[in-house]
Amino acid sequence: MTELLAQTGLNALYAASYIxxxxxxxxxxxxxxxxxxxxxxxxxxxxxxxxxxLYADIGVPFLAAVAAGLVFVGGLGLLMERALFRPLRDNPLxxxxxxxxxxxxxxxxxxxxxxxxxxxxxxxTQDVIVLSEKVRLPVSRLVVIVSAVLLLSALWYxxxxxxxxxxxxxxxxxxxxxxxxxISINQTARIAMFIGAALAGVAGALTAPLVSxxxxxxxxxIVTAFIxxxxxxxxxxxxxxxxxxxxxxxHTIVTTFYDGVVADIVGLSLLLGVLVVRPTGLFGTADxx
Amino acid sequence: xxxxxxxxxxTMRFGGLTAVDGLSFSVAEGxxxxxxxxxxxxxxxxxNAISGFYRPSGGEIRLRGQVISGQxxxxxxxxxxxxxxxxxxLFAELTVLENAVVGTHMVHRPNLLAAVTGSxxxxxxxxxxxxxxxxxxxxxxxxxxxxxxxxxHGHQRALGMAVAYAAGPQIVLLDEPFTGxxxxxxxxxxxxxxxxxxxxxxxxIVEHDMHAIMGLCERITCMSFGKLLAxxxxxEIREHPDVIEAYLGGTHHAA
Amino acid sequence: MLRAVxxxxxxxxxxxxxxxxxxxxxEILVFLTIxxxxxxxxxxxxLTGEWSLGHVVIMGVGAYASALxxxxxxxxxxxxxxxxxxxxxxxxxxxxxxLFRMKGFYFLIGSFxxxxxxxxxxxxxxxxxxxPKGLKGIDPMPDFSIGFxxxxxxEPVSYYYFAGTVVAVCxxxxxxxxxxxxxxxxxxxxWQDKLAQASGIDVRAYRTRAFVIASGFAGxxxxxxxxxxxxxxxxxxxxxVMVFVLTWAIVGGTATFYGPILGCxxxxxxxxxxxxxxxxxxxxxxxxxxxMILSILFLPKGLESVVExxxxxxxxxx
Numbered sequence: 001m002t003e004l005l006a007q008t009g010l011n012a013l014y015a016a017s018y019i020x021x022x023x024x025x026x027x028x029x030x031x032x033x034x035x036x037x038x039x040x041x042x043x044x045x046x047x048x049x050x051x052x053x054l055y056a057d058i059g060v061p062f063l064a065a066v067a068a069g070l071v072f073v074g075g076l077g078l079l080m081e082r083a084l085f086r087p088l089r090d091n092p093l094x095x096x097x098x099x100x101x102x103x104x105x106x107x108x109x110x111x112x113x114x115x116x117x118x119x120x121x122x123x124x125t126q127d128v129i130v131l132s133e134k135v136r137l138p139v140s141r142l143v144v145i146v147s148a149v150l151l152l153s154a155l156w157y158x159x160x161x162x163x164x165x166x167x168x169x170x171x172x173x174x175x176x177x178x179x180x181x182x183i184s185i186n187q188t189a190r191i192a193m194f195i196g197a198a199l200a201g202v203a204g205a206l207t208a209p210l211v212s213x214x215x216x217x218x219x220x221x222i223v224t225a226f227i228x229x230x231x232x233x234x235x236x237x238x239x240x241x242x243x244x245x246x247x248x249x250x251h252t253i254v255t256t257f258y259d260g261v262v263a264d265i266v267g268l269s270l271l272l273g274v275l276v277v278r279p280t281g282l283f284g285t286a287d288x289x
Numbered sequence: 290x291x292x293x294x295x296x297x298x299x300t301m302r303f304g305g306l307t308a309v310d311g312l313s314f315s316v317a318e319g320x321x322x323x324x325x326x327x328x329x330x331x332x333x334x335x336x337n338a339i340s341g342f343y344r345p346s347g348g349e350i351r352l353r354g355q356v357i358s359g360q361x362x363x364x365x366x367x368x369x370x371x372x373x374x375x376x377x378x379l380f381a382e383l384t385v386l387e388n389a390v391v392g393t394h395m396v397h398r399p400n401l402l403a404a405v406t407g408s409x410x411x412x413x414x415x416x417x418x419x420x421x422x423x424x425x426x427x428x429x430x431x432x433x434x435x436x437x438x439x440x441x442h443g444h445q446r447a448l449g450m451a452v453a454y455a456a457g458p459q460i461v462l463l464d465e466p467f468t469g470x471x472x473x474x475x476x477x478x479x480x481x482x483x484x485x486x487x488x489x490x491x492x493x494i495v496e497h498d499m500h501a502i503m504g505l506c507e508r509i510t511c512m513s514f515g516k517l518l519a520x521x522x523x524x525e526i527r528e529h530p531d532v533i534e535a536y537l538g539g540t541h542h543a544a
Numbered sequence: 545m546l547r548a549v550x551x552x553x554x555x556x557x558x559x560x561x562x563x564x565x566x567x568x569x570x571e572i573l574v575f576l577t578i579x580x581x582x583x584x585x586x587x588x589x590x591l592t593g594e595w596s597l598g599h600v601v602i603m604g605v606g607a608y609a610s611a612l613x614x615x616x617x618x619x620x621x622x623x624x625x626x627x628x629x630x631x632x633x634x635x636x637x638x639x640x641x642x643l644f645r646m647k648g649f650y651f652l653i654g655s656f657x658x659x660x661x662x663x664x665x666x667x668x669x670x671x672x673x674x675x676p677k678g679l680k681g682i683d684p685m686p687d688f689s690i691g692f693x694x695x696x697x698x699e700p701v702s703y704y705y706f707a708g709t710v711v712a713v714c715x716x717x718x719x720x721x722x723x724x725x726x727x728x729x730x731x732x733x734x735w736q737d738k739l740a741q742a743s744g745i746d747v748r749a750y751r752t753r754a755f756v757i758a759s760g761f762a763g764x765x766x767x768x769x770x771x772x773x774x775x776x777x778x779x780x781x782x783x784x785v786m787v788f789v790l791t792w793a794i795v796g797g798t799a800t801f802y803g804p805i806l807g808c809x810x811x812x813x814x815x816x817x818x819x820x821x822x823x824x825x826x827x828x829x830x831x832x833x834x835x836m837i838l839s840i841l842f843l844p845k846g847l848e849s850v851v852e853x854x855x856x857x858x859x860x861x862x
Contacts, residue, residue, distance in 0.1 A: 036649065087841055093595070094840045097794050100787050101840070104833030112826050219783070223660065226653055234649070261668045268657045268664070275654045276642045340742065366744035374742070380735045383728075390725070391732040395744035397725065401753070404724030405717050413725060456743055 003134040004256070012245075012252035014141045017148035018203040020244035022221055023228040024152065025199035027240045030229070031172035032192035033085050035095035039103040040225060041218025043197050047073045047204025048213045049110055052119050055208075062124035066147075066205040073201020074194040076106075081193035086186065103218070110215035118212040144206045151202065152241065155195065159237070168192060172235070223264075227271040293318040293353055293460055293491050294339070294370070300347035301334050301515075308334040310515040311348065316460070316508075321482060321492045323506035325499045325526075327535055331515040333464070336495045340372040340462055341365035352460070367395055369459035375468065377445035379452070381438030385429060388437050388448055389420035392455030423455035424448075426488075427481055443474040447481060460491040467501045479505050499536070503527060511535070558708065562701045570700035572816045574707060576809065578768050581711045583792045583804040585761035588718050590798055591727070592754045593734035594651050597786055598639070598659030599762055604781030605662065606632035606763025607770035611682040612672055614771075621685050625767035632763020633756050635662075640752040656783070666778040678777025685771050707768050714761050719801055721757070730754050791832075795839045797846020806847050811835070 026040045037043075050069030054060040060068070084098040127139040159165035171178035171188045179185055204221075211217070228247050232239030247267060254263035292315035301309040309331040316322045326332050337343045339350055341362035350358040357365050366372075380388050397416040403409035424430055427447040432440065437448060446466060453461050463482075467475050482505060486492055496502045502509070502523075509526045511518045513535040519526055526532055562570050586599050610628025613619045619627070639658050646654045666673040673679070685697045685706065695702045721727050729750055732740040737747045770776050788811075796807020814835065819828045843849065 036652075084837065084841075091840075091844060093794075094844055097790065097840045098837050100790070101833040101836030104787075104829045104836070108827060108830035108833065112830075226656070230650075230653055261664050265661055265664045265668070268661045271657045272642055272654060272661070275650055275657075276645050342738075361746075362738075362741040363744050363746045366742055371744075372742050374739060378736060378739050380732050380739065382735050383731060387728060387731075390728060391740065391745075392743050394725075394729065399725035399729055401721065401726050401757075404726045405720045407720070409725070416725065452739070452743060 003132060006131070006135045008252055008256050009249070010135065010137050010141075011256075012249040014144055015252055016245040016248035017145045018207050019224055019228060019248055020241045021148050021151065021199045021203035023225045023232070023240040023244050024155065024237055025196035026225050027229050027232075027235065027237055028168075028192050028199075029196040031235050031237075032168060033081075033089075033095070033189055034175075035085055035088075035092055035099070037080075037099045037196070038096060038222065039080070039099045039106060039218075040196075040200050041220075041222030042103045042106040043073050043076060043200035043218075044204035044221045045110060045213075045215065045218040046076060046106060047201030048208040048211075048217065049114060049119075049204075050201070051121060051205045051208035052114060052213055055124075056119070056121045062209075066202060069205035070198045070202045073204070074198030076201070077193040077195075077197025078190060080197070081189050085193070086189065089185075107215050107218070114215070116215060118214045120212060121209040123209040138210075140209055144210070147202070147206055151199065155199075155237075158195075164191060224267070227267050230271050231274050291318070292316055294493065295351040295354075296335070296339065296348070297351065298348035299335065299338055299345055299350065299358075301331070301338055301343060302346040308515055309338065312512060312515065312517055313348075314510045314517060314520055316491060316493055318491050319486070319489065320507040321486050321494065321505055323499075323502045323509040323523075324493060324495045324512070325497070325502070325509060326512040326518070328497065329514075330512045330535075332495045332497070332512060334515075335512070336372070336462060336464055339365075339493075340370065342372075366456065366458075369457075370462065371453045371456045371458035371460075372462040373449045373453050373464055373466065375464045377442065377449065379437045379445055379448055381436070383437055384433065385424065385435050385437050385440065385448060386417070386420055386433035388452050389423050389433075389455045390416050392423065392452035393419045395456050420455050423451040426454060426484070427451040443470065443477065446470070446474075446478060450481065450485070454485065454490070458490060460493065461485065463492060463494045465496055466494060467496065467498065475501065499526070499532075559705075562704050567700065569817065570704065572812070574700050574704050574772060575769075576812045576816075577704060577707045577711050578765050578772075579789075579792070579808050579812065580805050581714055581765040581768070582762055583789055583796075583808045584715055584718055584801075585758045585765065586789050586793055587798055587801070587804045588722070588761070589754055589758035590793070591722065591730040591734060592751045593737075594647070594751060594755075595790075596643075596755070597652055597656035597783070597790075598662075599655075599758070600781045600783075600786040600789060601659035601662050602632050602636055602759045603762040603766035603769075604666075604776070604778075605635045605759075605766065607766030607776050607781070608666065608673060608679065609763070610767035611679050611770045611776060614683040615679065616672065621683055621771055625764060625771065628767035628770075629760045629764035632766065633760035636759030637752065637756045640755055644748050644751050644755075659786075660783075663778045663781065674777070676778060678775060678780070679770075680775045682770050682774045682776070684774060703772055707772070710764070710768065714764065718761065722801060726753075791836050795836065795843075795846060797848035799845065800848045800852070802851075803846050803848035806851070810847060 022040065022044055026037060029035065029037050047069045050072050051065050054068055055062050055065035080099070080102060084102060085095050088094040088098055123140040125139045129137045129139060129142065131137065159169060167178065167183045168188050168191060170181065171183055171185060175185060224247070228243045229240055231247065232243030250270065251263045251267055254266050294316040296312060296314050299309055299312045300307065312335060324332055324335065334343070338345045338358070341357065341360050341364065345358050348358070349356055352368055352370055355368065357368055357370065380391060393416045396419060397412050400409055421433065424433055427450055429444060429447060429451060432444065437445065440448060466478060470478065482492060494502055494506065506523055508521070509523055510520045511526055511532050518535055519529045519532050521529070562573055565573060582603055589596055589599060606628040609631035610624045613624035613627050614621055643651060643654050643658060667676050669675070685703065687697055688695050695706060697703050729745055733745065733747050733750050741747050792808040792811055793804040794807070795811060796805065797803035815828060815832055819831060824831060
């Protein structure tokens with residue numbers, strides 16, 4: 001039983017890692033731009049296909065392919081900022097609709113480029129760390145966990161310790177006051193979109209060998225991310241991370257002992273429950289919606 | 290004459306802050322009653338608690354002896370206490386007439402089934418008539434098909450009162466009705482209020498600028514730092530040393 | 545007088561329409577008719593200012609309920625369709641208790657979560673919902689005759705006339721509601737809920753009312769769909785369909801009654817007829833997405849704003 005719990009805990013830790021990368025990006029974009037990016041799951045998908053194209057098809061080393069995926073998806077974020085969210089800055093519903101349009105375009109491009117079939121990518125390493133007979137941690141999962149910790153720490157340092165980070169937090173709290181302080185809204189929006197998108201892309205790239213990659217994989221990712229950012233409190237990056245861990249553990253445990261559909265129902269009920277009892281989330285104080 | 294509205298030991302706390310602290314006063318029927326005080330005295334909080342916008346932390350508010358505190362705003366309105374809002378809070382996208390028709394909601398409750406079958410034709414006509422009468426009362430008769438958001442500032446305020454009047458209230462609460470008005474608009478608004486009072490509606494005005502309502506109110510309640518400071522006729526209030534102190538003292542500017 | 549002539553001409557055109565179309569286009573026409581009801585009911589829901597992402601699932605509730613009423617209880621199809629609509633309205637009423645504690649963005653996400661939960665329940669419970677494969681062999685509408693016309697429901701044209709009549713009646717009812725004091729109250733709740741409350745309007749009750757009525761009509765649309773295609777599954781009502789509804793409403797515009805219907809018709813024609821005929825099979829979602837983006841960027845008030853500019857200022861309500 002302890003071994004089963006330990007294994008479940010490791011699985012949950014892995015899930016929490018990539019979920020928090022996606023959710024933190026979504027919160028960052030919502031905080032700075034005030035727009036709900038429905039295409040966030042498809043940015044994750046785009047990161048996964050970067051691995052299909054570069055690592056699986058032409059043999060670029062895995063970590064180099066991940067880095068390329070990060071830059072590529074970050075670039076998609078910049079494109080979205082310039083083409084969609086900047087012209088629609090005063091129209092949050094419009095931004096949401098435009099992101100749905102972008103989502104459809106990305107999905108269609110994936111279908112046209114790679115077909116609808118599932119892609120199974122050979123993991124870069126088959127090594128498994130054997131902790132005990134029944135508790136095992138594949139190295140490729142460890143890579144995801146370590147990368148998530150490193151990236152989120154770097155983001156934390158960037159936001160709390162650098163001038164750009166300060167500007168970003170200032171305009172997330174009060175865009176007008178920040179503008180008066182001489183902070184360029186376009187500049188902070190670009191940075192937020194690049195980082196937010198890149199985090200989703202890197203999560204997709206890192207997990208690509210561990211899941212089945214297909215053009216519609218973004219759906220469950222965005223649903224999970226919504227649950228996490230609401231439970232964590234919209235606008236709270238720390239809340240998003242804590243909620244990711246919480247959600248991953250609940251979901252993994254319910255999946256282990258019941259099944260995946262029940263786990264999804266539990267997750268969504270958690271979301272509804274939080275919305276009913278405390279609409280600002282467990283950690284949220286922001287009320288920008 | 291028995292009071293129409295009684296505020297009894299009203300207390301409002303927000304977190305650690307006590308905005309209103311055991312406030313008691315009452316409003317006699319058929320008068321224009323002023324509630325004044327310097328900035329931060331808790332007037333607007335009191336106003337919001339009376340109208341049902343806030344739920345009081347303590348104390349009771351009674352309308353004709355019936356407890357209304359703790360009731361939601363629409364329930365308070367249904368018992369005959371209707372409020373207006375600061376600035377020009379209107380259904381800006383609807384026409385002037387439609388605004389007033391919404392005001393008649395309590396008198397002519399819309400019925401879904403009748404709306405589909407068309408058997409509410411008479412009720413609709415009556416609601417429109419009532420709305421027109423309210424517009425007429427406040428001098429807006431010629432503008433009923435204009436978009437409310439397009440009206441001049443003074444007319445928007447008048448429409449706000451017409452919407453309240455169309456509801457057939459026993460007492461109307463007016464939230465800083467003179468803010469941002471020029472002297473001419475202020476005079477016109479005062480005439481409307483007296484007309485409203487003469488039609489049998491009690492009025493409670495919350496106002497920061499005490500000079501504005503000196504000539505209008507029969508009775509004035511002055512509060513400071515969440516508590517009752519003084520109550521009396523306008524002349525008594527104007528000469529009350531505590532009121533003068535509250536308005537001149539501290540960092541508050543004289544109004 | 546002019547309006548009567550236009551009305552009769554429009555009705556005649558709608559009756560004649562299917563006879564100039566191919567069989568597959570006739571089928572699309574049936575779907576379009578059902579979708580018009582769906583999107584019009586969605587606009588009724590948005591009148592009070594809340595945008596739901598669960599509307600298509602509510603449509604599915606009507607579809608599942610109606611299909612199960614015929615399958616399990618052997619009810620007469622038109623009767624079970626009505627009961628399906630009522631079931632959808634009842635489910636919406638139950639959902640309104642948690643959902644209307646939320647507003648704006650939170651309502652959007654809350655309605656999405658509630659819808660996904662319902663869909664997962666269909667997936668999880670094979671009995672009676674059939675699990676991921678859904679329900680098959682749903683009873684078709686029984687054929688009948690009205691003297692001068694025989695309804696043969698293997699023909700899309702017959703189903704088009706049947707569904708078209710039902711939808712026309714529903715649109716008429718929704719139009720009556722909107723242009724009544726009830727509809728005016730919906731608008732009031734949308735534009736200034738505080739002032740509406742001060743006028744004695746129970747804002748939450750009216751939001752619930754709009755939600756429940758809209759859901760009833762969506763449920764009826766679902767029932768019409770279920771008994772036409774004969775098979776439904778949880779994915780028939782997933783968020784992608786919801787995205788289509790949202791797009792129709794936004795591309796068409798939601799300020800007028802006809803805006804979302806216009807959006808639905810135009811985009812369906814573009815998607816199903818033009819793009820299909822041109823052979824852009826895989827590219828259709830791409831072009832659809834691009835149309836969404838372009839219209840929100842360059843026509844933020846929807847197609848209806850173009851029509852309004854051509855026809856002139858709108859008349860007053862109530």
